[in-house]
Amino acid sequence: MTQTINTTCPYCGVGCGVNATVSASNRHIQIKGDQSHPANFGRLCSKGSALGETVGLAERLLEPRINGQTASWEAALDLVADTLLKTIAAHGKDSVAIYGSGQLLTEDYYVANKLMKGFIGNANIDTNSRLCMSSSVAGHKRAFGSDTVPGCYADFEHADLIVLIGSNTAWCHPVSFQRIRAAKEANPRLKIVVIDPRRTATCDIADLHLPLAAGSDTTLFNGLLKHLSASALADGYIRHHTQGFAEALTAASSADMAQVAADCLLNPADVALFFAWFTATEKVMSLYSQGVNQSTSGTDKVNAIINCHLATGRIGKPGMGPFSLTGQPNAMGGREVGGLSHQLAAHMDFATPGDINRVARFWQTDNIPAQGGLPAVALFDAIYEGKVKAVWIMGTNPVVSLPNADKVKQALQRCDFVVVSDCIADTDTTALAHVLLPAQGWSEKNGTVTNSERRISRQRSLFNGAGNAKPDWWIICQVAQRMGFGEAFAFQHPVEIFREHAALSGFENHGSRDFDISAFADISLTDYDDLQPVQWPVNAANPHGTARLFADGRFFTPSGKAQFIAITPRPPANLPDTDYPLILNTGRLRDQWHTMTRTALASQLNQHKPEPFVEVHPTDAERFGLLHNSLATLESRWGNMTARVHITDGQKPGNLFVPMHWTAHYASHGRMGALVNPAVDPVSKQPECKHTPARIRTYPAAWYGFILARQPLTLSGTAYWVKVKGEQFYRYELAGEHLPTTWQAWAQNQLGEDGTGQWQEYQDASNGNYRAARLVGQQLDCVVFIATHPNLPERNWLTSLFVKAALSDAERRALLTGKPPLGVADVGTIVCACFNVGEKTIRTAIQEQGLKTPQEVGRCLKAGTNCGSCVPEVKALLG
Known part of the structure; x- marks a missing residue:
């Protein structure tokens, strides 16, 4: 028995709809794009297409653990609640913290923030979204008075100029990139400018690439603002709907175009062309991502871009406006509920007069702190210094992802009490936890997420929770109840949390706040289960959602006018020097x-x-x-x-x-x-x-090598290794700084020789080469290739042998050459992950069939016909 369930992809901020055909008996799913979902209209990237391969249980955390030992939920929850209460009693409210994730659903995020800010009474709850888009949040707040993305994906089809700034959209937001590519093919007027120090796959569709000096974005957009002031200003718009233009223009007027080009290390003619296009084109979209946000001038970069749109009145209308491409599936949902340490729920914050009191009255608590808490980097510094003594990490891996990650690891090693909620058992962060709480993962979670264009979509359960895994919202509420906050956390279903979230968004709002989904304050369980993708605000005035904001020139600042921000370019905080050039x-x-x-x-x-x-x-x-x-x-x-x-x-x-x-x-x-x-x-x-x-x-490598093995290995005495999971094999890339006494003994030690297999070996001691293969019965069990140089045979033909029940005589004879027998195709390095198409397969088809275009390659081999991210590489092969 199978059923098809509509859900949402758990990866990037595009928020693609997914149709999952589910066989619950064996946890098998078939994945297709949801053709009715307005974020993707059926397209999926390689990651989304492969979701079916990620729902197995082999890597899952399925039971609570205390100090490495399996425990009951009762014991684990009691320990977490008791330790948090004791830590607060001994060291104060600020001694505990939560670090969350854009992988949490909105309902999970909401109760986590309510617990920490509303009832524990400190704001030390931050999220890995701090690493992703907090500069956009700050830039929006400064300019608009609210964290509002003005436009929507449909604007791609209306624009005549799309500027991609600090975004390798082709790889990081592939489905949006393909939509932009299609818009360009349909609209001959549409020009694409890519602003990025690197020439990435995104440049494949660029009419102009500006490889500016790292960190010089504010200089470039200040120069653009000055250039616009000569001929393209929307004077009436500036006068009636904005403030601060004179100051912003004065700050931008310090350099002429030639100086801007020199400071940005750009060709002056290219700068002039970009400025001319932006000046002459009404329908301009500026899409930006981490190259803008992840900077010590990130907020200024965001505002420098917004300044140019405000100066020309190009905002909130079809085909125009600044647009932040968020990195995570629910980074926007986290912003809605106050996921960052300086925020309160429903787009309120600690700095806005009246917001603390308003949220306190709604939640019926007198425990909300008077100011924001520690953001991510400062939070882990406080853990390192012993100021924060208990931390609860939810759905993220900061020992890897945070900057200065070795210090983060040391901070958690020093911390008195570390709790980690995750669906995966073994990560760099779970290894340091005193308590592990098994959370449900994608395919089991049930709730909502919000994508980059403010579109709320449902993420639905495909299976019951694996093992003893529980929803994050349930785990948080159970701890809250044990801490004495039971009445405020008596939720029994995510729809109840969603209703409260929606009600708070409309509480004493009256149009004063951008985020308003009060139309859902009384949503029924049936309507929640059937909820269709919709863009907020969704309220009495906009019951079917809102595609664009600010077209009327009204903003959420005290004056109702947008704010220009005067930007003085600053260099990055740390500059290259003779030691680190x-x-x-x-x-x-x-x-x-x-x-x-x-x-x-x-x-x-x-x-x-x-x-x-x-x-x-x-x-x-x-x-x-x-x-x-x-x-x-x-x-x-x-x-x-x-x-x-x-x-x-x-x-x-x-x-x-x-x-x-x-x-x-x-x-x-x-x-x-x-x-x-x-x-x-x-x-x-x-x-x-x-x-x-x-x-x-x-790297001082004395040797390079690789092992392909049917079973995972525990390697020893190898200085450099990388583990890669393949289809019925594991691949290990290796290198070492010292030669072993004998390669045969080394290989058999790594592979756990037990005398059951048949070995083939080749050794050329004078050139430092060693190769071996072991067969068990008719099947390949493992191969080892070693050399004193890195140019070993490609792995793909060898890896293809692991899916075979038996090797032919020709394949056995060819094993130690690393190359297929005469007449057998070698796919080469994989280019198209969606359909597993290799470089040599594409080259052969091009040569033998006279293929001239990526479309012809796609029709022949399917490469590039799903997410399209490999099209630039296909083009390079055609070239």
């Missing part, structure tokens, strides 16, 4: 999500970029003696990591790029967060993840 940039990959606890379970997502890497410009590679595909050690003042060298002219000289995803669970030295400086924006408190002074040197 390079700029380290970080970001996401196409097929992975955050710290890989979910995506690494899907074998097809691990093939495109299987290990940590560092992108280096050719001139820097030569300068530091780096060879392509070798290993390098990166160091900053805060930590280090080891990564595979990718030499590319898509990187600017003097800059490095590393992905954010690898953890100690999947790589020996792959934690990017250990390198990143902990400097934060003074307004938003968002960390500077895009600009860390660093240095790089060749």
